[in-house]
Amino acid sequence: MTPGWSWYVIALVVINIVGCGWLLWWTAKRRPGDPKPEDTSHYWDDGDITEYNKPLPKWWINLFWITIFFSVAYLLWFPGMGAFAGYGKWTSGKEHDFAQQADNARLEETFAPYRGKSIDVLAANPDARRLGRSIFNNTCATCHGSSAKGAIGYPNLTDDIWHWGGSPDRILQTVLDGREGVMPEWGKVLTGMGGPYAVGDVAAYVRALPDPAHRMQNNFGAARGKQLFENVCAGCHGKDGKGNPELGAPDLTDDYWMYGDDSASLQATIANGRKGSMPAHRALLGETRARLVAAYVWSLSHPEPAVAGAQR
Structure with missing residues (x-):
């Protein structure tokens, strides 16, 4: 003032x-x-x-x-x-800090039994899953939805498809440190290599990857796109299109498309690129709460018998 x-x-x-x-x-x-x-x-x-x-x-x-x-x-x-x-x-700031310290002390007491435990062990604990779900609803549901099924541009967390790897440690790392997924713009490069229909040809080939034996038959656009894919896209997604979890490059053979599976959406992704950001939650949640929410997320794609098997 x-x-x-x-x-x-x-x-x-x-x-x-x-x-x-x-x-x-x-x-x-x-x-x-x-x-x-x-x-x-x-x-x-x-x-x-x-x-x-x-x-x-x-x-x-x-x-x-x-x-x-x-x-x-x-x-x-x-x-x-x-x-x-x-x-x-x-000051209101001091009052806030004092109240926050008191709340954090109570939270630490609540979360103390789960500190340092592995994700699969926490996923087998109903109380831990309940706490993880509460944290998820307060922190993650804004993007992934309360059912964790995601939306266009936000991954579905209830299936077995993980662009950055679906092991417990990889999921925890994603929650703690976040992820930055970048799909470069390839429109101009592909057009220069294969002409005005190059982007559409690559999209046709990518759509054929989940079932190439049937979808490649008499598909001349996909046949033209195959060579372009191997020259440009295989560096990240692999020659077979299986992806690379270390780069966050998705598997293109599983028929799951985070940004839409229609031809127009695929061509937009190839031509203009995509940029996805998963914020880091280490500072916001701390490690114990991050472990709880990671355990809850992991349990969504691992039914209880599978969770129990993972512990043995």
Whole structure:
């Protein structure tokens, strides 16, 4: 707050307090010539109702004075007059930090039994899964949905397809440190190599990869796209299109398409690229809560018998 605005606020506060005190003093005192409290001569109806001019009781007026004195003391102790911080040095930031520390202490007590345990062990614990689901709903459901089935551009976490690897350790690493998935723009490169239909040809070949024995038959666009794919795309996705979890390059043979499986969506991905970002949650959640949410996510694609088998 600038000094000018600070003095402006202080002036408003002082004027209001002084004004309230003056108004209370001015209206409470009696002056020579004032009529008696019972002598206003204002009558209603048949004369049974008379308006008096009696002053407020002393105890009531004293309560007003106490309120004014309290407001002055309050403004001296707490910030309220411009840039003056108050003698108590109270701030909302300190109050927030204090409450946060108390909440974190309670959370640490709740999460202590799960600290350092492996993901598959936590996934087999119903209480751990319940806590993980709560953390997921508060933190992850915004992107992946409350059912964890994802949406266009956000992966489905309930299947067995993992672009960055689906082992417990890889899932935990994803939650803690995040991921940055980048699909470069290949439109100009492919057009320069194969002409104006090159992007469409590569899209046709990619759509044929889940079942090449049938989908490549009499598919001349896919046949042309095969050579372009091997020259440009195989560096990340592999010559067979199986992908590379180390790079986050998806397997193109599983018939799962995060950005849509229609021809227009695939061509847009190839020509314009994609950029997906999974934020790091280490600082937000801490390792124990990250382990719990990772265990819950891992359990979604591993039914309880499989979870129990993973522990043996």
